[in-house]
Amino acid sequence: MLSQETVIKTHNLTKTFGDFIAVNAITFEVKAGEIFGFLGANGAGKTTAMRILCGLLSPTSGEASVAGYDVYKENESIKKHIGYMSQKFSLFENLTVKENIEFFGGIYGLSRKEIKEKGNDLIHRLGMEKEAEKLVGSLPLGWKQKISFSTAILHQPKIVFLDEPTGGVDPITRRQFWDMIYEATDSGITVFVTTHYMDEAEYCNRVSIMVDGTISALDTPNNLKHQFETDSMEGVFLKLARQAKRGE
């Protein structure tokens, strides 16, 4: 469901911490309905850039708009139109699945009726009827990730930002998670996702690769493989990451 509508736009977006340039003049656009992969080695600047786009951190210079809102002046409007799943997914471990859904539904401004309907539907779709009254802290990691993603899109945002949403789980659980991502895009949500898993990079419509704060490559997985003369995204990533000076 790709359209010509641009939902994320950046131009020379930069963030410095003291003398250190964490994000260095990045320029790119994301179209409505895309699954946009945001890759890079540890410390490349992905989370910093993502936090700016979510309206959580102010840039140092450059321009960016998300869902049509400016990251400097309209960050509160941005927050209303996006969903965000952080690396340390923000579920409350000491609340039940149902209570978490109620809490996040409330934060996203849904009515009690909507929370009930959407919450029941979500629990049903996840097949978690038996777990609904259990504490989130007692559930396996993969389940927490699925619940976290589902709550991040409960209010049907225009864009959802996922920061390494599948870290630490097995390939089958990751595949199931990606089925949920496809369902979300089918319903019109644009997905902006960071990952360290190269098989997941293949599932994206387009992928950008950050190296030391700048975007070193951006294209479809097939075009990137062609450009870097390799048959896998792993190969593309390794060729680029080799140039990195930051990270481990």
Ligand SMILES: Nc1ncnc2c1ncn2[C@@H]1O[C@H](COP(=O)(O)OP(=O)(O)OP(=O)(O)O)[C@@H](O)[C@H]1O
């Ligand atoms: N508040 C801050 N103050 C100083 N330096 C920071 C701050 N936040 C991030 N950095 C630095 O900016 C760089 C980019 O960090 P960032 O978390 O954006 O990278 P990343 O690509 O998301 O890495 P990872 O894959 O490890 O999450 C790192 O070197 C980090 O130490």
